[in-house]
Amino acid sequence: xxxxxxxxxxxxxxxxxxxxxxxxxxxxxxxxxxxxxxxxxxxxxxxxxxxxxxxxxxxxxxxxxxxxxxxxxxxxxxxxxxxxxxxxxxxxxxxxxxxxxxxxxxxxxxxxxxxxxxxxxxxxxxxxxxxxxxxxxxxxxxxxxxxxxxxxxxxxxxxxxxxxxxxxxxxxxxxxxxxxxxxxxxxxxxxxxxxxxxxxxxxxxxxxxxxxxx
Numbered sequence: 001x002x003x004x005x006x007x008x009x010x011x012x013x014x015x016x017x018x019x020x021x022x023x024x025x026x027x028x029x030x031x032x033x034x035x036x037x038x039x040x041x042x043x044x045x046x047x048x049x050x051x052x053x054x055x056x057x058x059x060x061x062x063x064x065x066x067x068x069x070x071x072x073x074x075x076x077x078x079x080x081x082x083x084x085x086x087x088x089x090x091x092x093x094x095x096x097x098x099x100x101x102x103x104x105x106x107x108x109x110x111x112x113x114x115x116x117x118x119x120x121x122x123x124x125x126x127x128x129x130x131x132x133x134x135x136x137x138x139x140x141x142x143x144x145x146x147x148x149x150x151x152x153x154x155x156x157x158x159x160x161x162x163x164x165x166x167x168x169x170x171x172x173x174x175x176x177x178x179x180x181x182x183x184x185x186x187x188x189x190x191x192x193x194x195x196x197x198x199x200x201x202x203x204x205x206x207x208x209x210x211x212x213x214x
Contacts (some may be wrong), residue, residue: 010041010045010049013039014039014041014056015056015059017035017039018030018035018057018059018060019063021034021038026104027057028106028110054116054120055116057117058116058117058124062128065124065129069132070088070089071089071135073088073089074089074092074136081143082145083140083145083193084145086193087195090195091200091203094207095203098203098207098210105211108168111168112168118169125163126160129159130155130159133155133159134152137151137155146192146193147192148192148193149192154192158188161184161187165180167207172212174208174213177212181201184196184204
């Protein structure tokens with residue numbers, strides 16, 4: 001039986017409350033005071049778990065991913081090889097980004113300019129996301145859909161490139177963004193992970209056009 005951990009329970013309560021408040025009021029309209037008042041803890045208690053509002057936002061991002069993990073959804077699909085599962089994950093991740101509201105888009109741009117948020121996102125990509133991708137690469141080596149020499153390193157560098165392709169983080173002219181997408185496609189082939197089919201390429205290009213041609 002797992003040991004009861006009151007600290008972890010309080011942290012989870014803070015995260016769940018922050019997610020609800022961000023959803024109801026918008027990210028820009030919620031501060032630490034709003035969260036601690038809703039949870040019923042002191043600011044000192046809040047800072048025991050999170051050093052800043054930015055760290056709370058990063059925690060919310062991690063929890064949101066774990067609550068709706070696309071890799072776990074892909075693993076439940078029957079009849080797909082590992083490459084097809086990986087493409088499913090990429091499409092599932094990209095499609096919602098085409099439908100974000102203007103207010104959420106502005107908030108994402110602000111977060112992309114926050115060094116704490118970007119650092120946390122990079123750590124999350126390498127330490128969490130890359131681990132899930134590595135499992136699919138190993139599976140792909142076994143089922144023959146991929147041929148990757150260094151699965152762990154390829155997964156990590158791929159996750160960092162995904163961040164590099166995010167228009168909010170690295171804003172470039174749209175023509176240069178197209179070159180980045182083509183480079184990413186060719187790099188995947190060279191690394192033994194031909195993950196970019198036509199639909200994925202089109203999703204990336206639409207995302208770039210939407211954000212960089214506004």
